[in-house]
Amino acid sequence: MxxxxxxxxxxxxxxxxxxxxxxxxxxxxxxxxxxxxxxxxxxxxxxxxxxxxxxxxxxxxxxxxxxxxxxxxxxxxxxxxxxxxxxxxxxxxxxxxxxxxxxxxxxxxxxVKPEVEISGYKGIEIEDPTLTVTDEVIDSEIENQRRMNARIINVDDRAVKDGDRVNIDFKGSIDGEYFDGGTAEGQDLEIGSDTFIPGFEEQIIGHEIGEEFDINVDFPEDYHQKDLAGKTAKFEIKLNSISYEELPEFDDEFVKDISEFDTVEEFKKDLREKKEEEFETTSLMEKQRRAIEALGDMVDVEIPEGMVRNQMDQSLANYDQTLRAQGISLEDYVKMIGSSIEEFRESARPGAEKTVKNDLALEAVVKQEGLEVTDEEIEEEVDSVVKEYFKDDEEHQERMKEYMLNENKEVVKSDLEKRKAVDFVVDNAVFVEPKEVEETEEEKEEK
The missing domain is CATH 3.30.70.1050 (Trigger factor ribosome-binding domain)
Incomplete structure (x- = not known):
């Protein structure tokens, strides 16, 4: 024994x-x-x-x-x-x-996993994140539609203005030496988009097609490439072309072209209904996120290093998978940002610690409230997942369903229990008006 x-x-x-x-x-x-x-x-x-x-x-x-x-x-x-x-x-x-x-x-x-008990989560006050569909939201969506259907007008009789689109070649150097990543040809850029380093876009304004000129900029102190951060660079620029967007009128004819509706009123009504549904889902997700975060803040135990380390590894694996889907490896990515795998992994520590605390808090609520998940709920969840991932392959669906119920049943059960815990806290929370954020002295001075 x-x-x-x-x-x-x-x-x-x-x-x-x-x-x-x-x-x-x-x-x-x-x-x-x-x-x-x-x-x-x-x-x-x-x-x-x-x-x-x-x-x-x-x-x-x-x-x-x-x-x-x-x-x-x-x-x-x-x-x-x-x-x-x-x-x-x-x-x-x-x-x-x-x-x-x-x-x-x-x-x-x-x-071993810490034993956690939390109290005060029933009736917890959380700032209400509910989003409202205002006229400004609708106007912004309509503006997006106009931009998506805009005509591009080429310019050859004037200099660059704010808001123009330009195509440029550039070569960047520091103290006379060209640096990696500072050279490109045929680069499209919208002036005023703040896509490039602060000060870069503004210095293109006033120049005409065919001009070759230099601009000087300072890399921010917190620039992601550490070897460039805080340094002054010179860019040799060649301006290849200038263009701008011509937006269509938002009228019945435009609505007929982009939708199944005949009038602006019909289009706006449908758009508002869709945005209200979208905002309702987004607001609920944000309520859940804030509830989880508030719960995690209630956990006051020493977290074993192994739990944090495992979560960090999981975060890195997920990030690597996302990057590979975009055609780049994690190893290449960290080189691009001037870091290392170990430094990047360590940067995931705060998030990993928070995730572990959140999970412990949710498990505590499950235990303290006696929340249970039935076999039927587990089967429904597994069935939903496999149908989502293997839509047109029923044979694969059945094999995967059997595998998940035999090998991953406890994982699915745990996830469902945590969802119930989140729903319980959200249902019992008191959502209050967000506090007004006071302006800093710097913000006041900027005004």
Missing amino acids: VEIKKKENNKVFFDIVLKSEDIKKAETEVYKKNKKYFEIPGFRKGHVPKKMIENMYGKDVFFEDAINELLPEAYQNAIDELKLDVVDQPNMDIDEDTMGKDELVVNVDVD
């Missing part, structure tokens, strides 16, 4: 006991697996007696491998018996005083 010897914060200490007869059996099995690798004069390869190998290489030649054979199962049995929710790899050390005795003792310590 395994017993916890002590517990410090989130670290649990216990012993695993291995009987000498089990170790000897394991040594024999290790010998059988590895005897083909031993060669001793007078014996055929693979037929050297175990005793002979021990005499030549030492009586403990198979001991370490035997322990490694026994420990994984013994450790898992101990974890199951103690009902521990471990969050990291264990530390294991053999008690030297038990070497050669009938029972070998292995001292184990391992981090």
